[in-house]
Amino acid sequence: MAETGKTIHLEIITPDAAVLDTDVSFVLVRALDGDLGIMPGHAPLIASLRIWPLFYETDGKRHCVCVASGFLEVNGSTITVITPAAELPADIDLDRAERSRARAEKRLQEKKKDLDEVRAQASLKRALLRIDVAHKYGGR
Amino acid sequence: MPSAREINRRIKSVTNTQQITKAMKMVSSVRLRRAQERALATAPFTEKMEGMLQRLSAAIPGENNPLFVKRDVKRTCYVIIGSDKGLAGAFNSNINKEMVSLLKDKPRSASYLIVTGRKPVEYLKHLRITPDYKRAGFSDKPNFGHAQNLARKATEEFLAGNVDEVYLVYTKFKSALSQVVTQTKLLPIEPSVSEKSGPSEEYLFAPDAGQVLSTLLPQYIDMVIYNGLLQSAASELGARMTAMTGATDNAGELIEKLTVHYNKVRQAGITNELTEIVSGANALQ
Helix, strand or coil, X not given: CCCCCCXXXXXXXXXXXXXXXXXXXXXXXXXXXXXXXXXXXXXXXXXEEEEEEEEEEECCEEEEEEEEEEEEEEECCEEEEECCCEECXXXXXXXXXXXXXXXXXXXXXXXXXXXXXXXXXXXXXXXXXHHHHHHHHCCC | CCCHHHHHHHHHHHHHHHHHHHHHHHHHHHHHHHHHHHHXXXXXXXXXXXXXXXXXXXXXXXXXXXXXXXXXXXXXXXXXXXXXXXXXXCHHHHHHHHHHHHHXXXXXXXXXXXXXXXXXXXXXXXXXCCCCEEECCCCCCCCHHHXXXXXXXXXXXXXXXXXXXXXXXXXXXXXXXXXXEEEEEEECCCCCCCCXXXXXXXXXXXXXXXXXXXXXXXHHHHHHHHHHHHHHHHHHHHHHHHXXXXXXXXXXXXXXXXXXXXXXXXXXXXXXXXXXXXXXXXXXX
């Protein structure tokens, strides 16, 4: 990876709190049109994110944060991610995620007339993302 | 003149009331602190999002996003944020007054009402007005989901052309003593182009500026509404705390006055009895 000592500041902000505030050497996100890898010295950038895990590297170790859509901005020496919801793998409420997965699946299967397909799909995606991340990186 | 026993009963009842208002004061002051912290915690989010919006609108000045489109105003939507509970001083009546001034001199069809909180809904019922969309049960502990819900409704109505403007009416928290009913325009969004930034940095966009903008704008609305909800929650608790502090103090004063009165009546009774006994004894001699 990048030579040691070369880092960029990563902030992840939700409406209620700053989830992450740390120096990293590499960030990998999935934007609407594909994966973006960001290393220190990246040009200014604004990207819209998908419901997908965000990976970052510090001291050669790879970490993961659950990011449910949102935006990423690179400006000089900081990367700012603003998102309605973000969780570290250890903070994910698995029960809640399972429940909302069941709810979303049920909604999609029932196919009622007033079904808001986009919303149900998004909610299912968020739940699956949380479950996935919790199992892979939460040590559960 | 009431008897000593009646006064005593009155003192007891005022003491009970005082205990309740004191408890409410304590509860709301603790929750006010929490609500204030939450309102402050959104500040960085707000700031970053506004910055991003500004840079985006600077990058594509002529963008015609449907959320920017200005139309002749035939119907205005008001998102009114009230509270679920009373006993919060003038908090609810301020919101109610604002609602009345918004609605008066206009036919009912010229406005579309989205109302949160039980109290304003009750007041509207009293005026024989039915809100077009109402939500309740979260006035003192709103979360982002509630804001998203309201934003979705307002945006839908705006995009469907049912309303031509959307305003948010909430109570801005200044301090525990002062809260101000505030009205801000939600839609159409007026892109704020800052002139001072000069030649702005060249940003890259992924996928492209237009698409980023169209995903950012709905979230921007969510955020503005969320801010309004948090401010109103802090205001409600602040108003309640102030009102309950006043009530507790007044009850204390009342108890003091009644106690003095009670003692006077009691003394008068004793004096009276003594005189009777003495005069009775004198008569026997």
